[in-house]
Amino acid sequence: MHFPPLGTPKDALDTPALCLDLPALDANIREVAALCRRHGVAWRPHSKAHKSPDIARRLIEAGAIGMTCAKLGEAEVFAAAGISDLLIANMIVGPRKIERLVALRRKADPIVCVDHLDQAEPISAAMHSAGLAVRVLIELDVGMSRVGVAPGEAALDLARRVSDLPGLQLAGLMAWEGHLLTIDDPADKAAKIESAIDRLTATRRLLESSGLPCNIVSCGGTGSLPLTVQQPEITEVQAGGVIFMDAFYRHRCRIEGFRHALTLLVTVVSRPAPDRAVIDAGRKAMFNDSHPALVVGRDDIQVDRLSAEHGQLKLAPAAQSLRIGERLELIPGYSDLTTVLHNQFYVLEEGKLVDIWPLAGRGRLE
Amino acid sequence: MHFPPLGTPKDALDTPALCLDLPALDANIREVAALCRRHGVAWRPHSKAHKSPDIARRLIEAGAIGMTCAKLGEAEVFAAAGISDLLIANMIVGPRKIERLVALRRKADPIVCVDHLDQAEPISAAMHSAGLAVRVLIELDVGMSRVGVAPGEAALDLARRVSDLPGLQLAGLMAWEGHLLTIDDPADKAAKIESAIDRLTATRRLLESSGLPCNIVSCGGTGSLPLTVQQPEITEVQAGGVIFMDAFYRHRCRIEGFRHALTLLVTVVSRPAPDRAVIDAGRKAMFNDSHPALVVGRDDIQVDRLSAEHGQLKLAPAAQSLRIGERLELIPGYSDLTTVLHNQFYVLEEGKLVDIWPLAGRGRLE
Numbered sequence: 001m002h003f004p005p006l007g008t009p010k011d012a013l014d015t016p017a018l019c020l021d022l023p024a025l026d027a028n029i030r031e032v033a034a035l036c037r038r039h040g041v042a043w044r045p046h047s048k049a050h051k052s053p054d055i056a057r058r059l060i061e062a063g064a065i066g067m068t069c070a071k072l073g074e075a076e077v078f079a080a081a082g083i084s085d086l087l088i089a090n091m092i093v094g095p096r097k098i099e100r101l102v103a104l105r106r107k108a109d110p111i112v113c114v115d116h117l118d119q120a121e122p123i124s125a126a127m128h129s130a131g132l133a134v135r136v137l138i139e140l141d142v143g144m145s146r147v148g149v150a151p152g153e154a155a156l157d158l159a160r161r162v163s164d165l166p167g168l169q170l171a172g173l174m175a176w177e178g179h180l181l182t183i184d185d186p187a188d189k190a191a192k193i194e195s196a197i198d199r200l201t202a203t204r205r206l207l208e209s210s211g212l213p214c215n216i217v218s219c220g221g222t223g224s225l226p227l228t229v230q231q232p233e234i235t236e237v238q239a240g241g242v243i244f245m246d247a248f249y250r251h252r253c254r255i256e257g258f259r260h261a262l263t264l265l266v267t268v269v270s271r272p273a274p275d276r277a278v279i280d281a282g283r284k285a286m287f288n289d290s291h292p293a294l295v296v297g298r299d300d301i302q303v304d305r306l307s308a309e310h311g312q313l314k315l316a317p318a319a320q321s322l323r324i325g326e327r328l329e330l331i332p333g334y335s336d337l338t339t340v341l342h343n344q345f346y347v348l349e350e351g352k353l354v355d356i357w358p359l360a361g362r363g364r365l366e
Numbered sequence: 367m368h369f370p371p372l373g374t375p376k377d378a379l380d381t382p383a384l385c386l387d388l389p390a391l392d393a394n395i396r397e398v399a400a401l402c403r404r405h406g407v408a409w410r411p412h413s414k415a416h417k418s419p420d421i422a423r424r425l426i427e428a429g430a431i432g433m434t435c436a437k438l439g440e441a442e443v444f445a446a447a448g449i450s451d452l453l454i455a456n457m458i459v460g461p462r463k464i465e466r467l468v469a470l471r472r473k474a475d476p477i478v479c480v481d482h483l484d485q486a487e488p489i490s491a492a493m494h495s496a497g498l499a500v501r502v503l504i505e506l507d508v509g510m511s512r513v514g515v516a517p518g519e520a521a522l523d524l525a526r527r528v529s530d531l532p533g534l535q536l537a538g539l540m541a542w543e544g545h546l547l548t549i550d551d552p553a554d555k556a557a558k559i560e561s562a563i564d565r566l567t568a569t570r571r572l573l574e575s576s577g578l579p580c581n582i583v584s585c586g587g588t589g590s591l592p593l594t595v596q597q598p599e600i601t602e603v604q605a606g607g608v609i610f611m612d613a614f615y616r617h618r619c620r621i622e623g624f625r626h627a628l629t630l631l632v633t634v635v636s637r638p639a640p641d642r643a644v645i646d647a648g649r650k651a652m653f654n655d656s657h658p659a660l661v662v663g664r665d666d667i668q669v670d671r672l673s674a675e676h677g678q679l680k681l682a683p684a685a686q687s688l689r690i691g692e693r694l695e696l697i698p699g700y701s702d703l704t705t706v707l708h709n710q711f712y713v714l715e716e717g718k719l720v721d722i723w724p725l726a727g728r729g730r731l732e
Contacts, residue, residue, distance in 0.1 A: 093691050148636075
C-alpha cells in the first residue's frame, strides 16, 4: 500500500480515512493529566482503543505512569516499544500464554490480574521456576457481573493466598464500574459510582488491616473519569478512550471538556433517493451500535443504517443537494471498536498530514 | 509476533485463534463449484469475508472465474497476487481512487459498478486519457433500498449513457437481494427472491432488445445461493461466505449441505459464577449480532453477552463443571465481520496446523 506523503491536505486523503487531529489529541491528553494531578491520582491509560506505541509514548511524556492493555499480545507490542509498566487488565490463562508472560517479564514489568487461584497458581509456578516474580492485582466485581471476585472477605482470602505464592507479588486491587457509565441522572450516576468504588476501597482497607500490601487501587474508565478521579482512596485511573472523545462518551456518558480528536473521513458514493446518500464506510470502517456516528458541522445529516461495506445517511431537506463525490467527516459512535478496523491513524495538524501511526497492537488478540 | 510451527496440534494453539478446517473448506468449495456447473452459472465468489490471496487461488483452481471484491484496496491485493478478473462491487468515487483504478487496470481486468452517471463520467475521462477501457456493470436496486438505479427504463437510460462514454465497456448488470435472506417460510423466500431476480433479468432483456451488450448478469449471495443459482437468465453468482458456513447462514438463512469450516478457538479465563464462564474473546474477536456464536459439541453452553475483550457464556447445569483453562471451539455468528478482526487464519488438517494464511486485504478500506 502506498501512503500519501506528509504534507498532503486532509481534503486529498483517500477515504475512508481514520484521522487524528493532533492539537485536539494533545489538548485532551494535557487535560486528563492535569485532572489526575489535581486529584493526586496516577493515570495508567487503557491502550485498547489506540494500540499505538506512538500514542503511548505521547501519553507517558505527558505524565502517564504506564499503560493498561487488554491483551498480552498488546503488552508485548508496547514492551517492544520500550514501555515497561504494563497492566494487562485481563486474565492470563494457558501454558503458551504463561510462557510468553515469563518472556515479557524478562524485559518489562507487567502486572496481571486474577479473580481465582486457578489463574494465579500456574503463573506462580512458571515465574518461580524462572527465578522471576510478577505483580498481581485482584480483580473485584463491583456490580458489573462479568469477571471478578466478590469484594470483602472473598477478595481478602484470594489476596492472602496469592501473597503466599512464590513468583507473585501482590500489588493491589482492580475493579471496573463499566455498568454505570450511561446512567442519565447525574446525581444517581455519581451516587452509584461512589457506592461501587466504596466496595473497592473498603476491600483495600480490609487487605491493609490484615497486613497485606495494596499499593495499587485501579479503576475508572472514560465514562466515569470525572467521578472516579475524585474517590479518595484509589491510586490510579485507566481512562483511555477519553483522548479521542467519541459520540458515546460525549453524549451517552455526558463527559465534557474534551475535543473530538478522532474522526473518519468518508465520501458520498451513491445518491439513490432524495433523502438517502450512501458513503464508502460501513460496519467494517466504524462501530455505531453504542451511539450513531455524528457528521461534523451537519445537523441535517444522520448516519442511519450500516451494512458491512456501505453506510446509509438520512438527509433532511436542507442536505438534499449533497452530491456524489462530496466528502464528510464523522465522529465515530464508539472509538474503541472503530479504530481496530483500521491499519493506521492519519495524523493531521492545521488540515495537513503530519504523521501516520500504525495500530501496531491491532489484531494481537492472543 | 512469533507464529507456531507447522505441525502444532490444534490443542496447543494460543487463543483466541481463527481456525480453518482445510478438508471442510475444500469440500465446501467443491460443493459450490459443482452446484454452479450443474446450473450453468459462473461463480465469482465474494472475497470480503476472507480477504486472502491463498483462498482466492484455491477458489480459482476449483473453477471460480474471478473474485468479487468489496473495495478497490482489496482488488489491488488480489491483483498483486496474480488474479485479474476482479469485480469491485462498490462505487469508485474520487480523484485519488480513480488514479488507483487506472493503475489497477494496467495490470488486471477489473469491473466497476455504477448507479449514476456522476460515478461513470470521471472514470470514463481518466480511462480514456490513459488509453484504457474498463468494464462497467449497472447496479440495480431490486428492493433492498441501499444503492442501485431502478430496474427498467431508468437502468436502460443509464446503460445507454455509459455505453456512449469512451473508456468504459458496458458489461452488464448487477443486483443484490440482501434484504430477502432471512425470510422464514421457504416458499415465501423463494417467491420473493425469484421476483427480485425477475426485475434484474427483465432489465437484461430490455438492454439486449435495445441493442446494448449485457454479457454479465450478477447477483446471489450465500443466503440465497440455492435459489439464485436456479434463475435461468443470470450468468454468475457472488456467494463467498458459503465456503466458511457460519451460524447466520446455516440457521437464519437455512442454507444446508455445507460444513462449518471456520471456527474460533477460545479459552475459559474466569468462572465468576456457577452458571457463568468468561472466555478470552469478545467483540474484538467475533461478530455475533446477526446470530450468536455456537459452541461446537456443547448444547449446554450458550454464548451470551460480548464486551470488547471478554465473552460471557451461560452454562446449563450439565456444563457447570467447566474450569478455568478449558478450551472451547466456537462457530462464529457471522463470518464476514469476524474474520476482519483477525490477522491470520490458522489452517488445520486432522487436528494439526498445516498453514497460516494472512488476511492480506484486511483493513484495506480505502
